[in-house]
Amino acid sequence: MxxxxxxxxxxxxxxxxxxxxxxxxxxxxxxxxxxxxDPAPSTAVMPPGALGTNGDVDVRSLDIAAYYFGQVIRKPADAATAIAALDYMGGELNTSPRWIDMDPLTRAQMLEARETVRSYVGISQAAPSQAVVDTMLALAQAYGTGDTAAVQRLLASPIFIVPPAEVQAHLSHIPLMPAVNNVTTRADTLFPDLGTPS
CATH class of the missing domain: 1.20.5 (Single alpha-helices involved in coiled-coils or other helix-helix interfaces)
Structure with missing residues (x-):
């Protein structure tokens, strides 16, 4: 039993x-x-009045990135401004609810464009976007006003993984990068339909 x-x-x-x-x-x-x-990409906050606008900073950033990366950039101040705009929008397009309807391919390619430009200039891929944006905006101002002491100090920022002289050389000549040009232009053309605030 x-x-x-x-x-x-x-x-x-x-x-x-x-x-x-x-x-x-x-x-x-x-x-x-x-x-x-994948964790959300690092995203910066643009300070008030950045990029010469007190209006829509996203639209201004897209305009700047599309304009400058559509040509060879030979002025360090312009290069720094363009990099700040691209780095900011690479994160913004992938984290802000405002841009949720933009096609995923464009958003992903904007992040790839950010990585491409960082690699060329000598910026660490691990650097927080806020540090990159802040350093680039400060560099643009220092170059624009001819403040060489500030330029040299900023070129020694920990966001860079190459010597200051190499960073400066790259900022003085950013070649036309077709992939970066294509995606910044496409994102800029899409914003009137997808990015207009309600």
Missing amino acids: AALVAAAAAPQYTGMKIARFLVVSTVLATLAACAAE
């Missing part, structure tokens, strides 16, 4: 173990999927 009871109980015990295993496996798989999701 005891043997029969044990035999009857065995399948139930095995079934409980399988059910518990499946629950644990599902929870672990869900946690792994959450961990695998």
Whole structure:
């Protein structure tokens, strides 16, 4: 009799173990999927009056990025301004609810453009966008006013992974980068439909 009871109980015990295993496996798989999701890209906040506007800074940033990256940039002040605009919008397009309806490809390519320009200039990919934007805006002002002491101090910023002289050389000549030009132009043309504040 005891043997029969044990035999009857065995399948139930095995079934409980399988059910518990499946629950644990599902929870672990869900946690792994959450961990695998890409974190939101670093996004800066533009200071008031940045880029020569007290109006829509997103629109102004797109205009500047599309204009300057559509040509060879030979003036360091212009290069710094363009980099600030691009770095800011690369994050903004991917984090702000305002731009949620922009196609994912354009948003992803704006981040790639940010990475491309950072690599060329010698900016760390790990640098927070706020640090990049702040440094580039300050550099644009220092170059514009001829403040060489401020320029040299800013070129030694920890956001850079190459020597100051190399950063300055790159800021003095940013070649036309077709992929960067294409995506900044496309994003700029899309903003009247997708980015107009309600």
